[in-house]
Amino acid sequence: MTTPAPAPIISARDLHKSYGRRPNRFEALKGVSFQIREGESVAIVGKSGSGKSTLMHMLALLDAPDTGTLHLEGVDTRTLGGAKLNRTRNATFGFVFQQFFLTGSNSVLENVILPMKIAGVGRAERKRRGIGALEQLELADKVKNKALNLSGGQKQRAVIARAW
Numbered sequence: 001m002t003t004p005a006p007a008p009i010i011s012a013r014d015l016h017k018s019y020g021r022r023p024n025r026f027e028a029l030k031g032v033s034f035q036i037r038e039g040e041s042v043a044i045v046g047k048s049g050s051g052k053s054t055l056m057h058m059l060a061l062l063d064a065p066d067t068g069t070l071h072l073e074g075v076d077t078r079t080l081g082g083a084k085l086n087r088t089r090n091a092t093f094g095f096v097f098q099q100f101f102l103t104g105s106n107s108v109l110e111n112v113i114l115p116m117k118i119a120g121v122g123r124a125e126r127k128r129r130g131i132g133a134l135e136q137l138e139l140a141d142k143v144k145n146k147a148l149n150l151s152g153g154q155k156q157r158a159v160i161a162r163a164w
């Protein structure tokens with residue numbers, strides 16, 4: 001007997017997004033549909049200007065499509081607004097930004113546990129999880145260092161720990 005496939009974590013249907021006004025209107029997304037299921041690793045590939053960042057901003061609830069629907073774990077994202085949207089983004093996504101966005105004057109651990117703090121995870125638990133993530137990324141000895149003083153590769157790993 002086989003168990004039924006779980007509902008997709010992300011389900012995008014016919015997403016459209018345009019920038020600007022006529023006659024300079026630019027259609028960045030022209031009907032994008034796909035599903036991502038638990039455990040899948042997916043890369044979005046395309047040439048520069050093809051709409052990857054535009055799509056990522058929709059998926060991460062940082063921007064909304066003009067038309068089309070996006071379901072996250074079965075929830076229609078159009079039903080999310082304000083605080084609920086922010087809470088969903090905080091709870092659902094781990095972001096690794098190219099510019100890092102580490103707070104240099106704070107410790108590595110403080111940077112890593114910030115999303116958990118926002119999510120309301122208790123002090124002891126977020127410290128435990130933060131140190132655990134940093135240990136796995138071979139940054140255990142840098143927990144108390146200021147983020148400013150990390151090397152480039154160490155910063156990359158610190159933001160991955162924060163996205164955990």
Ligand SMILES: Nc1ncnc2c1ncn2[C@@H]1O[C@H](COP(=O)(O)OP(=O)(O)OP(=O)(O)O)[C@@H](O)[C@H]1O
Pocket residue numbers: 019020026028046047048049050051052053054055
């Ligand atoms: N605010 C905007 N106003 C007008 N056009 C925009 C705006 N933002 C993006 N675009 C256009 O939309 C298209 C898609 O941009 P997007 O940033 O999604 O591309 P990308 O695939 O991430 O590219 P890259 O690989 O260079 O990062 C591009 O042609 C871009 O010029």
Ligand SMILES: [Mg+2]
Pocket residue numbers: 052053054
């Ligand atoms: Mg981009």
